Amino acid sequence: MTAQISETLIYEDQKLSMCSQPLDYWLCTAGKDIDFQSTSTACWRGYTGTWKVINDRLYLASLSGTGRNGSKLRMKDLFPDHSKGVFAHWFSGEVRCPFGKMLDYVHMGYGSTFEKDLYLTFKKGMLVAKRVITNGVGKEGDPEGYGVAAFTTFPVDKSGSQ
Known part of the structure:
Protein backbone atom coordinates (compact mmCIF):
# COMPACT_ATOMS: atom_id res chain seq x y z
CA MET A 1 0.00 0.00 0.00
CA THR A 2 1.18 3.48 -0.83
CA ALA A 3 1.49 6.24 1.75
CA GLN A 4 -1.92 7.91 1.89
CA ILE A 5 -2.95 11.51 1.40
CA SER A 6 -4.21 12.84 4.70
CA GLU A 7 -7.44 14.57 5.47
CA TYR A 25 -17.76 4.40 10.59
CA TRP A 26 -20.57 6.55 9.16
CA LEU A 27 -19.98 5.13 5.67
CA CYS A 28 -20.25 1.57 7.05
CA THR A 29 -23.37 2.16 9.14
CA ALA A 30 -25.41 4.88 7.42
CA GLY A 31 -27.43 2.47 5.34
CA LYS A 32 -26.87 4.53 2.22
CA ASP A 33 -25.56 3.19 -1.06
CA ILE A 34 -22.39 5.31 -1.21
CA ASP A 35 -19.37 3.76 -2.82
CA PHE A 36 -16.27 5.87 -3.31
CA GLN A 37 -13.82 4.88 -6.02
CA SER A 38 -10.09 5.39 -5.69
CA THR A 39 -8.52 7.41 -8.50
CA SER A 40 -5.01 7.27 -7.05
CA THR A 41 -2.87 4.81 -5.13
CA ALA A 42 -2.30 7.67 -2.67
CA CYS A 43 -6.00 7.79 -1.71
CA TRP A 44 -7.53 4.32 -1.58
CA ARG A 45 -10.56 5.63 0.33
CA GLY A 46 -11.57 7.71 -2.74
CA TYR A 47 -12.26 10.98 -0.93
CA THR A 48 -10.65 13.76 1.07
CA GLY A 49 -12.32 15.75 3.78
CA ASP A 56 -14.87 20.91 21.35
CA ARG A 57 -17.13 19.35 18.70
CA LEU A 58 -15.85 17.60 15.57
CA TYR A 59 -17.42 18.67 12.29
CA LEU A 60 -16.95 17.46 8.75
CA ALA A 61 -16.75 20.82 6.94
CA SER A 62 -16.21 19.71 3.35
CA LEU A 63 -15.76 16.59 1.29
CA SER A 64 -14.60 15.79 -2.20
CA GLY A 65 -14.58 12.33 -3.73
CA THR A 66 -15.25 10.17 -6.75
CA GLY A 67 -18.25 7.84 -7.00
CA ARG A 68 -18.23 4.35 -8.50
CA ASN A 69 -19.33 5.68 -11.90
CA GLY A 70 -16.66 8.40 -11.90
CA SER A 71 -19.06 11.10 -10.74
CA LYS A 72 -17.90 13.77 -8.31
CA LEU A 73 -19.32 13.44 -4.80
CA ARG A 74 -19.56 16.36 -2.38
CA MET A 75 -21.00 17.01 1.09
CA LYS A 76 -24.51 17.55 -0.28
CA ASP A 77 -24.48 14.04 -1.77
CA SER A 92 -15.80 7.92 18.87
CA GLY A 93 -12.09 7.32 18.74
CA GLU A 94 -8.72 8.92 18.39
CA VAL A 95 -7.50 11.28 15.66
CA ARG A 96 -3.75 11.43 15.03
CA CYS A 97 -2.22 14.62 13.65
CA PRO A 98 1.55 14.38 13.07
CA PHE A 99 3.65 17.52 12.86
CA GLY A 100 7.25 18.69 12.84
CA LYS A 101 10.05 17.19 10.78
CA MET A 102 9.76 13.72 9.31
CA LEU A 103 11.91 11.22 11.19
CA ASP A 104 11.10 8.09 9.21
CA TYR A 105 9.23 7.70 5.91
CA VAL A 106 7.11 4.57 5.57
CA HIS A 107 5.66 3.85 2.14
CA MET A 108 2.43 2.47 3.58
CA GLY A 109 -0.76 4.00 4.95
CA TYR A 110 -0.05 6.61 7.62
CA GLY A 111 3.04 4.84 8.92
CA SER A 112 5.61 7.65 8.68
CA THR A 113 6.97 9.08 11.93
CA PHE A 114 7.26 12.80 12.67
CA GLU A 115 8.77 14.77 15.54
CA LYS A 116 5.41 14.97 17.32
CA ASP A 117 1.91 13.53 17.20
CA LEU A 118 -1.16 15.30 18.49
CA TYR A 119 -3.83 12.82 19.56
CA LEU A 120 -7.39 14.07 19.98
CA THR A 121 -9.88 11.68 21.57
CA PHE A 122 -13.56 12.04 20.72
CA LYS A 123 -16.65 10.44 22.19
CA LYS A 124 -19.75 10.77 20.01
CA GLY A 125 -18.10 13.72 18.27
CA MET A 126 -17.15 15.55 21.48
CA LEU A 127 -13.49 16.21 22.28
CA VAL A 128 -12.77 14.51 25.61
CA ALA A 129 -8.96 14.40 25.72
CA LYS A 130 -5.83 15.57 23.94
CA ARG A 131 -2.19 14.67 24.25
CA VAL A 132 1.06 15.34 22.42
CA ILE A 133 3.69 12.64 22.01
CA THR A 134 7.27 13.59 21.18
CA ASN A 135 8.89 11.00 18.91
CA GLY A 136 12.30 12.59 18.48
CA VAL A 137 14.08 15.55 16.94
CA GLY A 138 14.67 15.84 13.22
CA LYS A 139 17.92 16.76 11.55
CA GLU A 140 18.67 19.91 9.62
CA GLY A 141 17.27 19.51 6.13
CA ASP A 142 14.64 16.90 7.06
CA PRO A 143 11.26 17.64 5.43
CA GLU A 144 8.79 19.49 7.67
CA GLY A 145 5.14 18.54 8.09
CA TYR A 146 3.08 15.68 6.76
CA GLY A 147 3.35 15.05 3.07
CA VAL A 148 3.21 12.07 0.81
CA ALA A 149 6.77 11.76 -0.44
CA ALA A 150 8.98 9.59 -2.59
CA PHE A 151 6.39 7.94 -4.80
CA THR A 152 4.54 8.42 -8.04
CA THR A 153 0.83 7.83 -8.54
CA PHE A 154 -1.08 7.38 -11.74
CA PRO A 155 -4.78 8.27 -12.04
CA VAL A 156 -7.01 5.40 -13.07
CA ASP A 157 -9.07 6.03 -16.19
CA LYS A 158 -12.68 4.84 -16.54
CA SER A 159 -11.59 1.58 -18.21
CA GLY A 160 -9.57 0.70 -15.09
CA SER A 161 -6.18 0.82 -16.78
CA GLN A 162 -3.41 3.21 -15.83
Missing part, protein backbone atom coordinates in the same frame (compact mmCIF):
# COMPACT_ATOMS: atom_id res chain seq x y z
CA THR A 8 -7.26 18.09 6.94
CA LEU A 9 -8.17 19.18 10.45
CA ILE A 10 -8.59 22.80 11.52
CA TYR A 11 -7.87 22.87 15.25
CA GLU A 12 -7.05 25.90 17.41
CA ASP A 13 -6.52 28.03 14.28
CA GLN A 14 -4.01 25.54 12.87
CA LYS A 15 -4.34 23.52 9.69
CA LEU A 16 -3.16 19.99 10.52
CA SER A 17 -2.84 16.76 8.59
CA MET A 18 -5.09 13.99 9.90
CA CYS A 19 -3.89 10.40 9.80
CA SER A 20 -7.32 9.10 10.76
CA GLN A 21 -10.59 8.63 8.88
CA PRO A 22 -13.57 9.53 11.09
CA LEU A 23 -16.01 9.20 8.18
CA ASP A 24 -15.36 5.45 7.83
CA THR A 50 -11.73 18.87 5.80
CA TRP A 51 -12.67 18.64 9.45
CA LYS A 52 -12.97 21.33 12.12
CA VAL A 53 -13.07 21.29 15.90
CA ILE A 54 -15.45 24.03 17.02
CA ASN A 55 -16.32 24.39 20.72
CA LEU A 78 -23.87 12.43 1.64
CA PHE A 79 -25.53 14.99 3.88
CA PRO A 80 -28.18 16.84 1.81
CA ASP A 81 -29.42 18.84 4.82
CA HIS A 82 -25.91 19.77 5.96
CA SER A 83 -23.98 20.78 2.84
CA LYS A 84 -21.94 23.36 4.79
CA GLY A 85 -20.89 20.97 7.53
CA VAL A 86 -22.14 18.21 9.80
CA PHE A 87 -21.47 17.36 13.44
CA ALA A 88 -19.63 14.01 13.56
CA HIS A 89 -21.81 12.50 16.32
CA TRP A 90 -21.09 9.01 14.95
CA PHE A 91 -17.36 9.22 15.68
Whole structure:
Protein backbone atom coordinates (compact mmCIF):
# COMPACT_ATOMS: atom_id res chain seq x y z
CA MET A 1 0.00 0.00 0.00
CA THR A 2 1.18 3.48 -0.83
CA ALA A 3 1.49 6.24 1.75
CA GLN A 4 -1.92 7.91 1.89
CA ILE A 5 -2.95 11.51 1.40
CA SER A 6 -4.21 12.84 4.70
CA GLU A 7 -7.44 14.57 5.47
CA THR A 8 -7.26 18.09 6.94
CA LEU A 9 -8.17 19.18 10.45
CA ILE A 10 -8.59 22.80 11.52
CA TYR A 11 -7.87 22.87 15.25
CA GLU A 12 -7.05 25.90 17.41
CA ASP A 13 -6.52 28.03 14.28
CA GLN A 14 -4.01 25.54 12.87
CA LYS A 15 -4.34 23.52 9.69
CA LEU A 16 -3.16 19.99 10.52
CA SER A 17 -2.84 16.76 8.59
CA MET A 18 -5.09 13.99 9.90
CA CYS A 19 -3.89 10.40 9.80
CA SER A 20 -7.32 9.10 10.76
CA GLN A 21 -10.59 8.63 8.88
CA PRO A 22 -13.57 9.53 11.09
CA LEU A 23 -16.01 9.20 8.18
CA ASP A 24 -15.36 5.45 7.83
CA TYR A 25 -17.76 4.40 10.59
CA TRP A 26 -20.57 6.55 9.16
CA LEU A 27 -19.98 5.13 5.67
CA CYS A 28 -20.25 1.57 7.05
CA THR A 29 -23.37 2.16 9.14
CA ALA A 30 -25.41 4.88 7.42
CA GLY A 31 -27.43 2.47 5.34
CA LYS A 32 -26.87 4.53 2.22
CA ASP A 33 -25.56 3.19 -1.06
CA ILE A 34 -22.39 5.31 -1.21
CA ASP A 35 -19.37 3.76 -2.82
CA PHE A 36 -16.27 5.87 -3.31
CA GLN A 37 -13.82 4.88 -6.02
CA SER A 38 -10.09 5.39 -5.69
CA THR A 39 -8.52 7.41 -8.50
CA SER A 40 -5.01 7.27 -7.05
CA THR A 41 -2.87 4.81 -5.13
CA ALA A 42 -2.30 7.67 -2.67
CA CYS A 43 -6.00 7.79 -1.71
CA TRP A 44 -7.53 4.32 -1.58
CA ARG A 45 -10.56 5.63 0.33
CA GLY A 46 -11.57 7.71 -2.74
CA TYR A 47 -12.26 10.98 -0.93
CA THR A 48 -10.65 13.76 1.07
CA GLY A 49 -12.32 15.75 3.78
CA THR A 50 -11.73 18.87 5.80
CA TRP A 51 -12.67 18.64 9.45
CA LYS A 52 -12.97 21.33 12.12
CA VAL A 53 -13.07 21.29 15.90
CA ILE A 54 -15.45 24.03 17.02
CA ASN A 55 -16.32 24.39 20.72
CA ASP A 56 -14.87 20.91 21.35
CA ARG A 57 -17.13 19.35 18.70
CA LEU A 58 -15.85 17.60 15.57
CA TYR A 59 -17.42 18.67 12.29
CA LEU A 60 -16.95 17.46 8.75
CA ALA A 61 -16.75 20.82 6.94
CA SER A 62 -16.21 19.71 3.35
CA LEU A 63 -15.76 16.59 1.29
CA SER A 64 -14.60 15.79 -2.20
CA GLY A 65 -14.58 12.33 -3.73
CA THR A 66 -15.25 10.17 -6.75
CA GLY A 67 -18.25 7.84 -7.00
CA ARG A 68 -18.23 4.35 -8.50
CA ASN A 69 -19.33 5.68 -11.90
CA GLY A 70 -16.66 8.40 -11.90
CA SER A 71 -19.06 11.10 -10.74
CA LYS A 72 -17.90 13.77 -8.31
CA LEU A 73 -19.32 13.44 -4.80
CA ARG A 74 -19.56 16.36 -2.38
CA MET A 75 -21.00 17.01 1.09
CA LYS A 76 -24.51 17.55 -0.28
CA ASP A 77 -24.48 14.04 -1.77
CA LEU A 78 -23.87 12.43 1.64
CA PHE A 79 -25.53 14.99 3.88
CA PRO A 80 -28.18 16.84 1.81
CA ASP A 81 -29.42 18.84 4.82
CA HIS A 82 -25.91 19.77 5.96
CA SER A 83 -23.98 20.78 2.84
CA LYS A 84 -21.94 23.36 4.79
CA GLY A 85 -20.89 20.97 7.53
CA VAL A 86 -22.14 18.21 9.80
CA PHE A 87 -21.47 17.36 13.44
CA ALA A 88 -19.63 14.01 13.56
CA HIS A 89 -21.81 12.50 16.32
CA TRP A 90 -21.09 9.01 14.95
CA PHE A 91 -17.36 9.22 15.68
CA SER A 92 -15.80 7.92 18.87
CA GLY A 93 -12.09 7.32 18.74
CA GLU A 94 -8.72 8.92 18.39
CA VAL A 95 -7.50 11.28 15.66
CA ARG A 96 -3.75 11.43 15.03
CA CYS A 97 -2.22 14.62 13.65
CA PRO A 98 1.55 14.38 13.07
CA PHE A 99 3.65 17.52 12.86
CA GLY A 100 7.25 18.69 12.84
CA LYS A 101 10.05 17.19 10.78
CA MET A 102 9.76 13.72 9.31
CA LEU A 103 11.91 11.22 11.19
CA ASP A 104 11.10 8.09 9.21
CA TYR A 105 9.23 7.70 5.91
CA VAL A 106 7.11 4.57 5.57
CA HIS A 107 5.66 3.85 2.14
CA MET A 108 2.43 2.47 3.58
CA GLY A 109 -0.76 4.00 4.95
CA TYR A 110 -0.05 6.61 7.62
CA GLY A 111 3.04 4.84 8.92
CA SER A 112 5.61 7.65 8.68
CA THR A 113 6.97 9.08 11.93
CA PHE A 114 7.26 12.80 12.67
CA GLU A 115 8.77 14.77 15.54
CA LYS A 116 5.41 14.97 17.32
CA ASP A 117 1.91 13.53 17.20
CA LEU A 118 -1.16 15.30 18.49
CA TYR A 119 -3.83 12.82 19.56
CA LEU A 120 -7.39 14.07 19.98
CA THR A 121 -9.88 11.68 21.57
CA PHE A 122 -13.56 12.04 20.72
CA LYS A 123 -16.65 10.44 22.19
CA LYS A 124 -19.75 10.77 20.01
CA GLY A 125 -18.10 13.72 18.27
CA MET A 126 -17.15 15.55 21.48
CA LEU A 127 -13.49 16.21 22.28
CA VAL A 128 -12.77 14.51 25.61
CA ALA A 129 -8.96 14.40 25.72
CA LYS A 130 -5.83 15.57 23.94
CA ARG A 131 -2.19 14.67 24.25
CA VAL A 132 1.06 15.34 22.42
CA ILE A 133 3.69 12.64 22.01
CA THR A 134 7.27 13.59 21.18
CA ASN A 135 8.89 11.00 18.91
CA GLY A 136 12.30 12.59 18.48
CA VAL A 137 14.08 15.55 16.94
CA GLY A 138 14.67 15.84 13.22
CA LYS A 139 17.92 16.76 11.55
CA GLU A 140 18.67 19.91 9.62
CA GLY A 141 17.27 19.51 6.13
CA ASP A 142 14.64 16.90 7.06
CA PRO A 143 11.26 17.64 5.43
CA GLU A 144 8.79 19.49 7.67
CA GLY A 145 5.14 18.54 8.09
CA TYR A 146 3.08 15.68 6.76
CA GLY A 147 3.35 15.05 3.07
CA VAL A 148 3.21 12.07 0.81
CA ALA A 149 6.77 11.76 -0.44
CA ALA A 150 8.98 9.59 -2.59
CA PHE A 151 6.39 7.94 -4.80
CA THR A 152 4.54 8.42 -8.04
CA THR A 153 0.83 7.83 -8.54
CA PHE A 154 -1.08 7.38 -11.74
CA PRO A 155 -4.78 8.27 -12.04
CA VAL A 156 -7.01 5.40 -13.07
CA ASP A 157 -9.07 6.03 -16.19
CA LYS A 158 -12.68 4.84 -16.54
CA SER A 159 -11.59 1.58 -18.21
CA GLY A 160 -9.57 0.70 -15.09
CA SER A 161 -6.18 0.82 -16.78
CA GLN A 162 -3.41 3.21 -15.83
